[in-house]
Amino acid sequence: MTQELVWRIAGGSGDGIDSTSQNFAKALMRSGLDVFTHRHYPSRIRGGHTYVEIRAGPDSVRSRGDGYNFLLALGDSFARNPQEDAYYGNEEVKPLAENLDELREGGVIVYDEGLVDIDDVPDFEQRVEENGWHVYPMDLRAIAREHGREVMRNTAGVGATAALLEYDMEHIQGLMEDRMSGEVLQANLDILQMVYDEVEEMEFSHDLRMPEGSHDEEQVLLSGSNAIAYGAIDEGCRFIAGYPMTPWTEVFTLMTQHLPEIGGISEQVEDEIAAAALALGASHAGVKAMSGSSGGGFALMSEPLGLAEMTETPVVLVEAMRAGPSTGMPTKPEQADLEHVLYTSQGDSSRVVFAPGNVAEAYDQTRAAFRIAYDYQLPAIVLYDQKLSGELRNVDESFFDREPNPDLGSTLSEEEIAEAAHHASGKFQRFQHDPDNDKGVSPRSIPGQKDGRFLATGNEHTPEGHISEDPENRVAQLSRRRRKLESIREELDAEESSHQTYHGPDDADYGIITFGSQQGTVLEAVDRLNDAGHDVRALGVSDMMPFPDAEMIEFLESVEEAMVVEMNGSAQFRGLIQKELGRFGPKLNSLLKYNGDPFEPHEVVEGSEAIIEGDEPAPTTEFVPAAGD
Amino acid sequence: MSAFNAIGENREVEREEFTPGIEPQATWCPGCGDFAVLKSLKGAMSDLGKSPDEILLATGIGCSGKLSSYFESYGFHTIHGRSLPIARAAKLANPDLEVIAAGGDGDGYGIGGNHFMHTARENHDMTYIVFNNEIFGLTKGQTSPTSPKGHKSKTQPHGSAKDPIRPLSLALTSGASYVARTAAVNPNQAQEILTEAIEHDGFAHVDFLTQCPTWNKDAKQYVPYVDVQQNDDYDFDITDRKEAAEMMYETESALYEGKVLTGRFYHDENRHSYGSEKRSVGEMPDEPLAERYHDDYEWERSYDLLDAHK
Numbered sequence: 017m018t019q020e021l022v023w024r025i026a027g028g029s030g031d032g033i034d035s036t037s038q039n040f041a042k043a044l045m046r047s048g049l050d051v052f053t054h055r056h057y058p059s060r061i062r063g064g065h066t067y068v069e070i071r072a073g074p075d076s077v078r079s080r081g082d083g084y085n086f087l088l089a090l091g092d093s094f095a096r097n098p099q100e101d102a103y104y105g106n107e108e109v110k111p112l113a114e115n116l117d118e119l120r121e122g123g124v125i126v127y128d129e130g131l132v133d134i135d136d137v138p139d140f141e142q143r144v145e146e147n148g149w150h151v152y153p154m155d156l157r158a159i160a161r162e163h164g165r166e167v168m169r170n171t172a173g174v175g176a177t178a179a180l181l182e183y184d185m186e187h188i189q190g191l192m193e194d195r196m197s198g199e200v201l202q203a204n205l206d207i208l209q210m211v212y213d214e215v216e217e218m219e220f221s222h223d224l225r226m227p228e229g230s231h232d233e234e235q236v237l238l239s240g241s242n243a244i245a246y247g248a249i250d251e252g253c254r255f256i257a258g259y260p261m262t263p264w265t266e267v268f269t270l271m272t273q274h275l276p277e278i279g280g281i282s283e284q285v286e287d288e289i290a291a292a293a294l295a296l297g298a299s300h301a302g303v304k305a306m307s308g309s310s311g312g313g314f315a316l317m318s319e320p321l322g323l324a325e326m327t328e329t330p331v332v333l334v335e336a337m338r339a340g341p342s343t344g345m346p347t348k349p350e351q352a353d354l355e356h357v358l359y360t361s362q363g364d365s366s367r368v369v370f371a372p373g374n375v376a377e378a379y380d381q382t383r384a385a386f387r388i389a390y391d392y393q394l395p396a397i398v399l400y401d402q403k404l405s406g407e408l409r410n411v412d413e414s415f416f417d418r419e420p421n422p423d424l425g426s427t428l429s430e431e432e433i434a435e436a437a438h439h440a441s442g443k444f445q446r447f448q449h450d451p452d453n454d455k456g457v458s459p460r461s462i463p464g465q466k467d468g469r470f471l472a473t474g475n476e477h478t479p480e481g482h483i484s485e486d487p488e489n490r491v492a493q494l495s496r497r498r499r500k501l502e503s504i505r506e507e508l509d510a511e512e513s514s515h516q517t518y519h520g521p522d523d524a525d526y527g528i529i530t531f532g533s534q535q536g537t538v539l540e541a542v543d544r545l546n547d548a549g550h551d552v553r554a555l556g557v558s559d560m561m562p563f564p565d566a567e568m569i570e571f572l573e574s575v576e577e578a579m580v581v582e583m584n585g586s587a588q589f590r591g592l593i594q595k596e597l598g599r600f601g602p603k604l605n606s607l608l609k610y611n612g613d614p615f616e617p618h619e620v621v622e623g624s625e626a627i628i629e630g631d632e633p634a635p636t637t638e639f640v641p642a643a644g645d
Numbered sequence: 646m647s648a649f650n651a652i653g654e655n656r657e658v659e660r661e662e663f664t665p666g667i668e669p670q671a672t673w674c675p676g677c678g679d680f681a682v683l684k685s686l687k688g689a690m691s692d693l694g695k696s697p698d699e700i701l702l703a704t705g706i707g708c709s710g711k712l713s714s715y716f717e718s719y720g721f722h723t724i725h726g727r728s729l730p731i732a733r734a735a736k737l738a739n740p741d742l743e744v745i746a747a748g749g750d751g752d753g754y755g756i757g758g759n760h761f762m763h764t765a766r767e768n769h770d771m772t773y774i775v776f777n778n779e780i781f782g783l784t785k786g787q788t789s790p791t792s793p794k795g796h797k798s799k800t801q802p803h804g805s806a807k808d809p810i811r812p813l814s815l816a817l818t819s820g821a822s823y824v825a826r827t828a829a830v831n832p833n834q835a836q837e838i839l840t841e842a843i844e845h846d847g848f849a850h851v852d853f854l855t856q857c858p859t860w861n862k863d864a865k866q867y868v869p870y871v872d873v874q875q876n877d878d879y880d881f882d883i884t885d886r887k888e889a890a891e892m893m894y895e896t897e898s899a900l901y902e903g904k905v906l907t908g909r910f911y912h913d914e915n916r917h918s919y920g921s922e923k924r925s926v927g928e929m930p931d932e933p934l935a936e937r938y939h940d941d942y943e944w945e946r947s948y949d950l951l952d953a954h955k
Contacts, residue, residue: 042955046955234955235955236951236954236955237954237955238954242954245947246947246950247947249945249946249947249950250946250947252938252944254934254937255734255737255738255934257730257734274950275928276927276928278945279930279934279937280930280934281737281738281923281928281929281930281934282928283734283737285730285763286759286760286762286763287759289727289730289760290727290730290759290760290763291730293723293724293727293730293731293734294730294731294733294734295734296731296734297703297721297730297731297732297733297734297735297738298734298735298737298738298934300721300731300735301701301734301735301736301738301739301742301935302738302739302935302938303738303739303934303935303938304938305734305738319724319727320724320727322724323723323724323727327721413948413951413955416946416947416948416951417948418946418948419946420944420945420946422937422938422942422944424938429648429939430648430650443666443667462648462649462935463649463698463699463701463719463735463739463742464648464649464651464652464698464699464719464739464741464742464935465648465649465650465651465698466649466650466651466698467651467698468698468719469697469698469717469718469719469720470719470720471713471714471720471721471722472720472721472722473713473714473720473721473722474706474722474723474724475722480667481720482667482669482714483669483711483714483722
């Protein structure tokens, strides 16, 4: 009995791989399966090797798999430089040739023989034989041309997939009917049916079939970017400013689609300095606002970020990490901007940074970021990456059935301004040294409110907002701003559910710690390790600043040794743990990966076995032993 | 009912209301042209009946940026070159606010040049005052974007090889719908121009010549000044883009030849402000967004947007 399908659709950018895979994932979800997608694409508009993987199974699917078991190689209709000695190689056969290394033994291959010439794929016959692959060449392009247009070969490929896996076509037909109409719909339905019939008459040699599952309640299919946008909307965010940059553009685009419909404002501006500054300006004027970018664009936001800290202007920024430094690898994920986001901008930082670990956490923690930013009047950053940004996962629809929270946080009404005790002097004291609120927060007024005027300045300032370099005032103001972070930590620790995720036995000998988007992969690896007789517990951390010291200490004291899993080359998260806690160096090993491809579960398993049994880690990863080992 | 009752009071406002109760001693040098900006801005706001609580004054960094410390209103003393993006967002968030941005020539034409160009292009309904003293003052006298060619300073010891920037022409080309130049030595004209600029529905750029007696010139060097509207030698139509462009070019060149030309250079009353353009394409609500957080508004939920995900 087949437990899971990991289906990979490969082609060129511009071939509709993304939309085809989204629709297929949704069909699988509707038919009762849990789904999870993983995107791999190049930084170009047309052509180049791109694929999307859909992992589908009956039980909670929370990460990509190890390799995959079904390849639909569509052919790259934008391929160029087909000479073998060309710098980019023979692009025509890449959708097939480039995907063979990760195809599992006994896997299924459907390729478009209209576009891919098998003679150009090195050692193909030999590899097929060695790996026991089942190969079904089909002229998908010809079928599509005959019944509709060439682009519809995606539909032909999906039809072939469904037929080969004996999957009920109704789910796919239903989805097409929802999304298309008229002649286009009819042509697609015809192609689907024709391929299905054709394949049904073929002889199958493979055992792989579509897994079966069912859901207890209605599911919705969302990406991390969808979740961030929805979290913002539910917190009453009605202003976004931005400048395009991959992969942050996804959140920016989604917000820009939604905001005008709900009476909000989106601004595409001249650069990221302006983008962050606009978010500050809107927030200062009394609107819940956000901005964001990816590494290079976020670097430009350093100064406005510091201004938000100094003027205590609430704002939420999101940072979608991609491989750096500099332009790096624009479409590949990495987690190497952690230190950048924690410390960029001059002076002592006072900001909040959350790194959600999956789609649901992206929603929850975006909401938390807004709530804290506005309650405590500081910038809050949601740190995620290209992987989480684009990965689709099914979530219970009821998860989103919540109340909106448009509250502006620590603000005063005109009546409260008039009654404020400190206002007796005739001048509103926006930045009181010792506000009534012992959290360090001095409530603000909003421009246009009667008698609430004050100066917000990036210079150090007195309670009234006047520029001042008086040492006593300086210490009082800086200490108060820093106190807000302690208060936030106390508040987060007092909450019923922590942002951190634990998985595995409480009394485990070994720990695996990760942050952000690698959480799902680590959880799956921990299950496999425990199934194999090891004794391992996982901790997925989201609170980067203020750091969850107490939780981390408890976890690290409970295990003999731990491994920190992160997608970068300099072990930034392990460094953060040591900086925050000042100890545990001899307990902390690192497993790093920075080749542009996120961890697969087996790599984490092999990394753990490197500690536990002294085995070699996977060659795609780098194992750094604990200090003193 | 509005949550912002300072807005639209339309009462008699004394110019002294714009002087802070506890007046910080201005850090400007004696004889500095910046005092004239402060004075004429107070006068203009008083003439317009604006109350301090309905004004947001966003300033940059430098001597000019201190304006928000000495002018009583809501203020935002931002970062170097970034007063415009902060100011224009505040205007979008609450279009009922009277939004003024101010900074120096380094701030606006140098480090913030990109924002100047784009804010003018978008034609936000706001006023931008640039204190143009042709020098970096607060950092002690370095060459600025408007310093004359050949200007010697510690950062340009052999004399600047660069032609100065042309601020009026730049504003016009970028899309500003009101462009004027005034001078600290002519406070009456300055107050009139600021009043017009604030009343103008669109991006109003006022290049304000402010002498820096410490680092380059004293007030005497801006005298005599000529008001191009009151001098028969200059006959051009300020609503005609082409004539305005020629006059601006002449004015900018003349300054470096010792001839100070001031006045209104361009005024386009027909161009719609950004807020109105954005509203017309359905991307901006009719009511000020800032008011919604204080109304009994029924807030939309993502739960109602999920159909596309099923």
